[in-house]
Amino acid sequence: MKLASLKSGRDGQLIVVSKDLGRAVSAAKVATTLQQALDDWHNIEAALCSLYEQLNKGVLTESFAFNPSQCAAPLPRAYHWVDGSAYVSHVELVRKARGAELPESFWHDPLVYMGASDAFIGPCDDIEVACEEWGIDFEAEVVVVTDDVPAGTSREAAKGHIKLLGLVNDVSLRNLIAGELAKQFGFYQSKPWTSFSPVLVTPDELGEAWDGCKLSLPLRATLNGRLIGAPNAGVDMTFDFPTLIEHCAKTRSLMTGTVIGSGTVSNVGSKEGSCCLAELRCLETIAQGKPSTPFMSFGDRIEIEMLDAAGESIFGKIDQRVVQSIL
Incomplete structure (x- = not known):
């Protein structure tokens, strides 16, 4: 459905x-x-x-x-939006580019943060940002939506709480992130509103691509007509969705309509390309000593989509342009 x-x-x-x-x-x-x-x-x-x-x-x-252009996000606002960083190889790459080591704990203790869920935006809505110098980036992710998840739910039990799946563009303002993380209190200004695919689907729509834990299909990110990457969302996912749910419900229950994101989809070595510009820039830094790909500019168009084995769109396409907002 x-x-x-x-x-x-x-x-x-x-x-x-x-x-x-x-x-x-x-x-x-x-x-x-x-x-x-x-x-x-x-x-x-x-x-x-x-x-x-x-x-x-x-x-x-x-x-x-x-008509996707007439759509809001499937859940225009949600009680709880938690984004993970399930692809630890992505975090490792980012740290390698700046000469930092990855703590061993990152491989067995999931990273998550609570994002703004008071307003999500539709698949064709503009990405409004006041300043290009903030480092505008897209992040293509897979998300799940849960029903009520009791506190202390196990990973195995968590599988039954996944009711819907979809895609998001978790927009990041990269040049604001470092300053916020330096305060050791998480993201806020660096994470504007998140946009969603036109539809969310029930797990049965995904066939063999969904094993109850991971969605094993390429996630395509295209910027201004150029395919930036199509890494497989089921490959190199260190923490699958039931593991993320178990982690989030460790000390409190999750309410129906909780949205949990995978974080930027990434494959080791990024042979299939990247689902965000930050990763592409890290690869360029490692190879060339500095990045050559700029972050997004006003007028840029980002398209995010996942196709099934027959080449048909599953969730519809996120298709947005970056525009300047007025403060």
């Missing part, structure tokens, strides 16, 4: 989207928003699945053409 939210108020209007992303139908008779659906998922899932089946059969006269 594929779900999206049309722009409407702060929480969107829930719609069901066809498998080929061509058609959609309102889910208002079942649930008006995705959060409402998630809150009563046990009772509502079957009705949404029925709509999805009918939509794919082409028997719903009230269906309409699906």
Whole structure:
């Protein structure tokens, strides 16, 4: 099943989207928003699945053409957004570029932080930034959405709490990060709003690519028509999603609608390219002594997408431009 939210108020209007992303139908008779659906998922899932089946059969006269540009984030705002750094090889590479060693603990103790979830942005919304000198970067990631996860949930039990998957562009302002981390209190100014793929999907949509822990397909990041990378999200993922959920729920429960990100998808050596410019610049620094690729500029276009084995888009495409905002 594929779900999206049309722009409407702060929480969107829930719609069901066809498998080929061509058609959609309102889910208002079942649930008006995705959060409402998630809150009563046990009772509502079957009705949404029925709509999805009918939509794919082409028997719903009230269906309409699906237009990602009319979409908000599937969850326009969430109670909890936690981003991880599941690809430790990415962290190792960044540290190597600046001559720093990776602490051994990073390989067995996941890195996560809580991000801004009061407003997510849609797949075609502009990336608004006031200053290019802040070092504008994209980060292509996979995310999962959970139901209620009790505190102390084990990794094995965590698998059953994953209800939806999608993609995000976790925009970073790289030149602000160092100053914030130096305060030893985490990200804030360096992490503006996060954008989402047009749809979130239930795990069964992913077939053999999803093993309950990892999504093993390439994640494509294209900047101004140039493919920056397509690393496989299931390769070199040090901490899979159940492990991240177990880690996040160690001392407190997670509420329904919690969104957990993988962090920038990265493969060792980045032979398949990179899912952020920071990694590309690190590789250039290691090879040439300095980076040659600039961060993003106003007018740049970033596209993020994942295709199935048949070459069809699973989640739809994140397709954004960077524009200057006015402070």
